[in-house]
Amino acid sequence: MLQGRSLIEPLDFSVGELDGLFRLSEEIAAAPERYAGSCAGKLLATLFYEPSTRTRFSFEAAMLRLGGKVIGFSGEANSSAAKGESISDTIRTVACYADVAVIRHPKEGSALVAAACTDMPVINGGDGGHQHPTQTLTDLLTIHREKGRLDNLRIGLCGDLKFGRTVHSLIKALSRYEGMEFCLISPEELAAPDYVVRDIKQGRGCKYVEARHMKEVLGDVDILYMTRVQKERFFNEEDYLRLKDTYILDAKKMSYARDDMIVMHPLPRVNEIAPEVDKDPRAKYFDQAKNGMYVRMALIMALLGAAE
Numbered sequence: 207m208l209q210g211r212s213l214i215e216p217l218d219f220s221v222g223e224l225d226g227l228f229r230l231s232e233e234i235a236a237a238p239e240r241y242a243g244s245c246a247g248k249l250l251a252t253l254f255y256e257p258s259t260r261t262r263f264s265f266e267a268a269m270l271r272l273g274g275k276v277i278g279f280s281g282e283a284n285s286s287a288a289k290g291e292s293i294s295d296t297i298r299t300v301a302c303y304a305d306v307a308v309i310r311h312p313k314e315g316s317a318l319v320a321a322a323c324t325d326m327p328v329i330n331g332g333d334g335g336h337q338h339p340t341q342t343l344t345d346l347l348t349i350h351r352e353k354g355r356l357d358n359l360r361i362g363l364c365g366d367l368k369f370g371r372t373v374h375s376l377i378k379a380l381s382r383y384e385g386m387e388f389c390l391i392s393p394e395e396l397a398a399p400d401y402v403v404r405d406i407k408q409g410r411g412c413k414y415v416e417a418r419h420m421k422e423v424l425g426d427v428d429i430l431y432m433t434r435v436q437k438e439r440f441f442n443e444e445d446y447l448r449l450k451d452t453y454i455l456d457a458k459k460m461s462y463a464r465d466d467m468i469v470m471h472p473l474p475r476v477n478e479i480a481p482e483v484d485k486d487p488r489a490k491y492f493d494q495a496k497n498g499m500y501v502r503m504a505l506i507m508a509l510l511g512a513a514e
């Protein structure tokens with residue numbers, strides 16, 4: 207039962223609970239109109255202290271498509287945080303008005319703090335360079351839809367594995383499935399943190415290799431998960447400028463990949479995928495963005511007890 211629970215990090219839900227969410231997401235995707243009144247009378251609050259396009263809009267679209275309503279702010283300057291209010295006071299106040307809230311904040315651990323202050327379900331929409339569990343729901347649903355399974359897959363994760371929260375959450379979640387192999391492709395300075403590599407080592411028979419160049423693993427992976435170098439997490443611009451274009455996936459590189467490989471990206475992209483790749487049928491990042499809305503519809507329904 208997910209009713210009344212919060213989602214702060216990927217392991218908050220069991221594999222069985224995730225299966226249920228993905229089944230519901232598939233049913234919603236097949237016949238969205240059947241769910242048009244599922245959350246009538248309910249209110250979602252979106253508390254976005256950091257920029258967002260997909261996460262906020264997909265949550266808002268999800269709630270509106272379920273017949274619910276949405277309130278929220280986008281940008282710290284538009285909330286009382288600008289006056290010095292704490293996260294805990296803000297969330298307690300929002301809980302007086304809304305039934306469920308999504309929070310995105312630049313500080314690691316902020317969503318956990320928020321959830322501890324209220325009985326209202328709180329969803330982590332990204333906490334600094336730490337975790338992004340609803341992007342992971344999106345990614346898992348996409349992998350399942352495209353590959354038919356979530357185990358025994360070889361996945362290349364490429365780019366900023368140090369600051370990229372989507373990668374941290376995805377690795378954590380996939381390490382629970384059997385026989386996963388991770389190819390971690392990054393410059394040394396942007397390698398995955400030890401706590402993330404530990405998730406793989408403690409996983410269910412998972413393996414990993416590290417690579418500096420895409421070409422080393424490109425012909426060998428089922429999934430290539432590209433990421434943006436996270437400009438906003440760098441301490442100095444010089445390092446960002448030096449590292450930002452380390453990897454660029456273009457049509458030539460795609461020619462080394464298998465015909466059944468898929469390319470994923472949480473978006474936004476900057477330069478790391480050339481626009482020419484978009485027309486390649488293996489490019490799945492816009493399908494992924496759409497899946498994000500379906501899985502968030504399923505999540506909101508489950509947390510509000512509307513999924514039975």
Ligand code: NCD
Nearest residue numbers: 260261332372434472473474
């Ligand atoms: C990601 C994020 O915010 O972490 N975007 C998203 O939610 N789809 C990835 C990114 O910003 O690079």
